[in-house]
Amino acid sequence: MTDFKTADLLDDNEDKPLQVVQPGFNNYGGRSKFAGEIVTIKIYEDNSLVRELVAEDGKGKVLVVDGGGSTRCALLGDMLAEKAVKNGWNGIVVYGLIRDSVDIGQMDIGVKALGTLPLKSVKRGVGLRNEVVHFHDVTFTPGQYLYSDEDGMIVSPVALLGE
Template identity: 40%
Template sequence: MALVTTAEVCDTNPQLIGSGELRALQPIFQVYGRRQIFSGPVVTLKAYEDNVLIREFLEEKALRCAILGGNPVVRAQNNGWAGIVVNGCIRDVDEINGCDIGVRALASHPMKANRKGVGEKHVPITVGGTRISDGEWLYADTDGILISRTEASV
């Protein structure tokens, strides 16, 4: 699908908004990275202040969307990721902003994450009151982030 804006997706799919199949995340995310617009299937990971599983995830190729810093983001970019949404903080913002990848996070913070390897992959998560499941579609631009149960058409 060609890159489309979140406003276009909302304007052409009011029935999906009404049914809850298309949901907008609360406007709590900051925009990082050079790629302003990205979309693709969601891959979920639930971890609390632990980045071991996140780093492993970002080493996988051909994934599109997922407490990380610059090195993992560079690795994700090199592996063909379009973007990453983190319901938490990131670090190494200058390095991330130099990457050709879209990153959305709550804020930046200088402290490193834990490295215990605790977390769950491919499980439903809740971000800002919105439930997101593995395999749903994410659309992000400077207006916000949308989640859709299926690939949206415009």
């Protein structure tokens, strides 16, 4: 499912209500191209739900983490990314920061985030799961599809590649 270009998907599907994520995300994972069904969490400086979700089966899915854009701590590190790889997640998009970026860059998973910071988050178990979230001019709805490559990310209400 990595044989696509977001630019071509947009050109070939002008009749569909596709959304384009505004710039600002960097590639950190070992996969620069990934796609899948969206699963969302909404958290703020607490990555407890990230830990829960990456421990679940993620085959064919992309975890979208709305971290409120906080730059005060990292919401994903190498240990959680490793769990995500083991459980088949295609990718993780973090509206916030990550850490252990060199290690994550060697893993077979797509990871996009705003940046890096070595400070870990707190763990209070606070957050929302499978909620519609909105950032960078896009609404991410659980069950819709995200496509990401070197040029950016798009969101589609329907599968575009026959997932």
